[in-house]
Structures are given as C-alpha cells and as structure tokens.
Amino acid sequence: MRARHRKIQPNEVAFRSLGYILLFLFGMACVVPFYLIIVSSFASETALVRDGFRLIPTDWSLDAYRFVFTNPDRIQRAYANTIFVTVTGTCLSLLMTTLTGYVLSRRDFTWRNVFSFFFFFTTLFSGGLTPWYIMCTKVLHLKNTYGALILPMMFSVWNMIIAKNYMQGIPYEISESAKIDGAGELTIFFRLYLPIAKPLLATLGLFAALAYWNDWYNSMLFNTKEEYQSLQYFLQDMLSSIQALKQLVAQGNSELAKGVTLPTSGMKMAMTCVVTGPIIFLYPLVQRYFVKGLTIGAVKG
Amino acid sequence: MFGQSKAIGQRSLRRQLYSNRTYLVLLIPAVVYVLIFCYIPMGGIVIAFKNYNYAAGILNSPWVGLKNFRFLAISNKLWTLTRNTLAYNLVFISLGMFLEVTFAVIINEMRCKWFKKTFQSFMFLPFFISWVVATAVIQSMLDYDNGFISRLVQSLGGNMVNIYTNAAPWPYLLVFFRMWKGVGYGSIIYLSAISGIDQGMYEAAEIDGANSWQKVFRITIPNLMPTMIIMLLLSLGQVFRGDFGMFYQMIGNNGVLLETGDILDLYVYRAMSSNTNLGMSAAAGLYQSVLCFATILLANFIVKKVQPDYTLF
Numbered sequence: 001m002r003a004r005h006r007k008i009q010p011n012e013v014a015f016r017s018l019g020y021i022l023l024f025l026f027g028m029a030c031v032v033p034f035y036l037i038i039v040s041s042f043a044s045e046t047a048l049v050r051d052g053f054r055l056i057p058t059d060w061s062l063d064a065y066r067f068v069f070t071n072p073d074r075i076q077r078a079y080a081n082t083i084f085v086t087v088t089g090t091c092l093s094l095l096m097t098t099l100t101g102y103v104l105s106r107r108d109f110t111w112r113n114v115f116s117f118f119f120f121f122t123t124l125f126s127g128g129l130t131p132w133y134i135m136c137t138k139v140l141h142l143k144n145t146y147g148a149l150i151l152p153m154m155f156s157v158w159n160m161i162i163a164k165n166y167m168q169g170i171p172y173e174i175s176e177s178a179k180i181d182g183a184g185e186l187t188i189f190f191r192l193y194l195p196i197a198k199p200l201l202a203t204l205g206l207f208a209a210l211a212y213w214n215d216w217y218n219s220m221l222f223n224t225k226e227e228y229q230s231l232q233y234f235l236q237d238m239l240s241s242i243q244a245l246k247q248l249v250a251q252g253n254s255e256l257a258k259g260v261t262l263p264t265s266g267m268k269m270a271m272t273c274v275v276t277g278p279i280i281f282l283y284p285l286v287q288r289y290f291v292k293g294l295t296i297g298a299v300k301g
Numbered sequence: 302m303f304g305q306s307k308a309i310g311q312r313s314l315r316r317q318l319y320s321n322r323t324y325l326v327l328l329i330p331a332v333v334y335v336l337i338f339c340y341i342p343m344g345g346i347v348i349a350f351k352n353y354n355y356a357a358g359i360l361n362s363p364w365v366g367l368k369n370f371r372f373l374a375i376s377n378k379l380w381t382l383t384r385n386t387l388a389y390n391l392v393f394i395s396l397g398m399f400l401e402v403t404f405a406v407i408i409n410e411m412r413c414k415w416f417k418k419t420f421q422s423f424m425f426l427p428f429f430i431s432w433v434v435a436t437a438v439i440q441s442m443l444d445y446d447n448g449f450i451s452r453l454v455q456s457l458g459g460n461m462v463n464i465y466t467n468a469a470p471w472p473y474l475l476v477f478f479r480m481w482k483g484v485g486y487g488s489i490i491y492l493s494a495i496s497g498i499d500q501g502m503y504e505a506a507e508i509d510g511a512n513s514w515q516k517v518f519r520i521t522i523p524n525l526m527p528t529m530i531i532m533l534l535l536s537l538g539q540v541f542r543g544d545f546g547m548f549y550q551m552i553g554n555n556g557v558l559l560e561t562g563d564i565l566d567l568y569v570y571r572a573m574s575s576n577t578n579l580g581m582s583a584a585a586g587l588y589q590s591v592l593c594f595a596t597i598l599l600a601n602f603i604v605k606k607v608q609p610d611y612t613l614f
Contacts, residue, residue: 015513019407020416026404027420029481030427033438036449040441052447100331109324110317119331120614122339124538125594128586129569130579131345132338134359140337155334185323214431217546236433236550239440265447272437276430283422283429290489 041065041270045263064266068274074226074234075274082231085149086212093154093208094201100155101163102189107172116164119157133221148222149230153211159204166200167193202289206282213279235275239268349584369584378568379588383541386564386589389472390540393479398532400484402525405491406517424485432550435478439464439551443474468560471552475562479547487532494528495521527611530604534613538597541589542566565589 036053041064043057051058068075100119104112126132142148174196175188183191194201219233318325349369351362373379404424411417427435442450445463454461464470502520511519543564552562559567565585572582597613605612 009512012513015410016412019410020413023404023407023411023417023420023424026484027423030425030485031423033442034426036441037437048447052452053441053444053449054452055449096330096334099327103324103327106324110321115328115332117614119335122335124597125343126339126590127342127344127346128583128590129566130573130583130586131342131348133573134345134348134579135337135342138355138358152338155331155338157335160331185327210429214433216431216433232431232433235437239433239437240553268437269441272434276434280426280429283425287422 037269037272041266041273043266045266048263048265061263061266063263064270065274067263067267068270077227078229078231078234081146081149081228082213085146085215085230086209089150089154089212090205090208092150093156093159094205096155097159097204097208098163098167098194098197098201099189101160102167102193104160105164105167119160123157136222143222144225144228145222146228149212149215149218149228152218153208153215156207159207163197163200163204166197170196199289202286206286209282210279231275235271238271346583346587348580349587351580353579353583365580369580370588372581373584373588378563379585382563382565382568383592385562386541386543386566389475389543389564390536392476393483393544394533394536394540396476397480397483397487398529400480401487402491402522402529404484404488405495405525406521408488408492409495409521410513410517421485424488426485427482428486430482432546435482435547436550439474439478465555466557468558468562471558471562475547475551478551479544482547490532491525491528494525498524530608530611531613534597534600534604537600538593540596541592545570 036055039055039057040048040053042060042062043054044059044061044063047054047057047059047061103109104116104119106112136142136148136152140147140151142151170193174192175183178188178192214232215230216232216236219228219230220236223229223233345359348359348362350364350366351359352365352368353359353362357363408417408421430438440448442448443464445451445461445465451461462470464474498521502524503516506516506520543566545566548562548564548567549570552558552567554571565588569582569585569589572578572585601613
C-alpha cells in the first residue's frame, strides 16, 4: 500500500519515459518496412517510379499481383515444395530433437554425459562447408531431391540442448511414479513429458518451421532443377533479376509482346508479400509459450 | 584376481547396456545423423591437404601438403577476410548483447500492457523473415531512386548515396540490419531469464527505498550475468564464422561492396561453387574451424579461472 502512495520521483519518470521512447522507436523501425512493402505492392508502377515508396501511395493498382499470378505454375510448384518440406521437416525434427533431449535429460541414463559431449562437440568443431557438401552430394546423392531440403536442417544440437534443459526442469518424481505403475520409457515420453512440455514444443516447432520456410540456401547449393526449388529461392531469383521477372510473365502472355511495361518494383513487393504471408500467422499461435520455452542453460551436468 | 574383476566388469557392462537399452535405441537416429553430417565430414578435412578433383574422389586425389594454405596466405586476402569476419562479429556480439539486455529490462519494467505487447510483437517481426525478404525491405527503404528514406532525405534537401555502388555505408548498414533482425528474439532469452529472478529481492529493495535504476543495476543485471556469459561464450565459439545468409544476400557477388563486406564464409562459398578450388575452399574452412575452436577453449578457460560456476563446459 505504501509503495502505491509514494510520490513518483523525477528519476523514476526519466526511467519510465526513456523505456517507452526506446521501445517505440525500435518497434516502429521494425514494423514500418513491412507496412511499406505491403502498401507498395498495391501501388501502381507509375506512382512508385514518380513518387517513390510512400506511406500512402498516390495511386493504387492490383497490377503487380495480376502479373505475379499470370503464369502461376512456378509459384504453385515452389509453394507446394515449401509447404511439404516445412510440414515434414518440422515434424521429423521436433520428434528427433525432443526425443534426444529427453534421453539426455534422464538421470537414470548411465552415459548421459558421454553422449551429451558427443553431440556438443559438433558445435565446437566442424569440418567446414566443403567436406559437408561433398558428403551430401557424392555420398548421399542429395542433388535435386526433397532430401536436400529436409535432411540438412533436421537436427540441431542447439535445439536439442534447449529441449534437454527444459525437460530437466520437469520434476523427476513424475516419471518415477509412472514407472511404478508400469509405464515404459516411450509412454512416459509421449504421455507425460510431451504434454507438459507444450511451451518447448511451440518454441522449437516455430524455430524449425521458420528455418524450413525461410530456407533458400539448400536450394541454392543442391537443387538446380526448378521443380525442386523452394519458395524463398524463387523469390531471390525474382528479386535479383528483372530477366527472371520477365520470364515469369512472358510464357504464354501476349500483353508483354504488345509492349506493356512490367511493374517490376511493385511485382517485387507483391512477391515478397506472397512469400512471407503464411509464416507470419504462426506468431500469434505460439507467442504465449515463448518466454517459458526458451531456457538457455549450460551444457554440463 | 585381475581376471575376476574383469569378468565382473564385463557382466556389469552387459547389465548396464541391458538396463539402458530403451535409451540407447532412442538415441540411434540422432547419433547416426550427427555421425553422417558432422563427424564423418570432419574426416573430410584431409581434402584441405589435397588437390581434390571430383572424378578421383577424396581418397585418390593427390596429396599436396600445405600448398592450399600457402596459396591462401599469398593471395593476401586471408588477413582482410579474417579481420572483417572478426570485426563484424565482435560488433554484432557486443552491441547485440547490450541492446538485447536493454530491451529485455525495458519490456520487463513496462506497466502499460497493450503498449508493451504491441511493440514487443513488432520487434519480433523481423525474426520471422529470411534474409531474402530483408533485401526487399532494404530496397523499399534505401533504393537510390525511389526508396522511402532516400526520397525523404532528398525532399529535405539532403544528398543520398547510392548504396549499391558505394561500399562505405555498408559496415553500418550490416550492423543496423543485423540488430534489426536479431534483437527482438535475443531480448526474449533475457526476458525468460528475468522471469526466473526471485521477486523477493525486488520487494526487499523497495522497502529499503531503492529506485528503478538501482533495482536494474543492482538486482536485474547481476542476476542476468550467468545467461549473458553463456550467450557470450556460445557466440565466441562462432566468432570466425560469419552469418553467410546475411552477407550473401546483402553483399553477394557485388564486387564494389565486397571491398568492405567480404568475409571468410563468402570466400569459402565462392571457392567451392567455382568448383576449381575445392582444396583451397576446404583449407579456408579448416582455418575457420581451428580458430573458432581455439577461441572457445580459451574463453571457457578464462571464465573457469574467474567464475567457475559460469562455464559452458
């Protein structure tokens, strides 16, 4: 009660307002570019060229989207690839990461420190990109397969350590009593630990989904054939060359032959929206678990 | 007697294997994965000492000793690349940690719920996009002809540089966009650490008449130290490895920008994708790995001397 009635001191006011100002500025710096991209995708090309990117475009138009979807084959294919890879990859990687983290968090597992170090060492030292690339292409033959998009990101030692730390925080006695009732390790994992570890699943699931959805790197390294490329790689292609944009529209489109200029700036923004859109919707779903799910701790013990 | 104890040892090993059988089976997928994607490629390091060609494979390519490394050193690039990689990472790490802790504290102290929630979500947005999309963001803001900021500067009578033909502003741009993309996520790690601090400490401090500044500097920051040191150690372990995604998308193969924005990882990739120089690419990669390994061992050793509780391993 006394604290509430205490007079607010000037340095307290400074503390509060500084906080509001800084958070406001940083937040705006983060959100304004997204806003700009979205409205610019609905601006007409002449407005973009004449007046530049503006908070409120001087002239609206749906041309950019119309051109993006005139020849939707490649987009559809890339979309399908990315959705398939994201769903499969996220499920597999969640299962593998949490299962491994679970085993290494068990006190009654005799060699948990040995195996923890076995995994952890790979984050300290690595062979580098080149031997890894040769492994993927010459031994595993991943070139131009879906495997090239799924396998390289399926298991992350960092996420496994987060999972292990989280599960160490779950009272051990829960599983003891379940064991007395005759539950096996798998039952304990799936029926007891996973339901308790919802914040962890949400956090790691988001990490994995983002990694798969946003992946262009593996497409660039391995998949030279268009039919196996991911959405982000497709976007990179579009953003980096007007030629690629033209090709996207040109096939079987007579308007271009008639000398219609392509809304290149607007199309780039429209493509960006089309590519980013779906993944942003994950945020509200997992947001409330986030602070709880991220427990970073030491590797030892 | 010796033989007897060995027999007991064997029997108990078998018993241990048996009692741990479920755990061991459950570990198989991850162990196989790490062997294939991490440990076996470590053996592939030998190609740094070979004149690798695809047809002959790793085993049959001829040995060339240290020729690849000597080449790297002579080309004079190695020093610039190493310096760039290290300097960028040190700025990213220190500035990043400063901003992340600052914003975690700000968000934690904020009373106005809707403001806090809205702006925290805003801060988190850039974490969701790829560096490919980030380049579109940069274009909409900084494009010389019609970017939002370029136009704003011009309308105020200023002169904007064309960022795609001028290397000078890139160190600042890279730092800015790295912070822009990472601080929102990083602050959540510290927020989650703050939520674990015993509230009783704050109550006691309040009774003693501490103000908000004092509470932050005397309670919150000292309690965040373990997390800060672990995050520091983790990032120091990668200090000679640049953020390939960011540098490739923002600098890429633009020769002008490479002047200030070239890092070891870009070099390794260029040498590898040109396919003529796999040995040199592997040599540069090995050089990176060894430097990182030495750094993390040293850093962990120093922490162990000063404050043994805070070590990573």
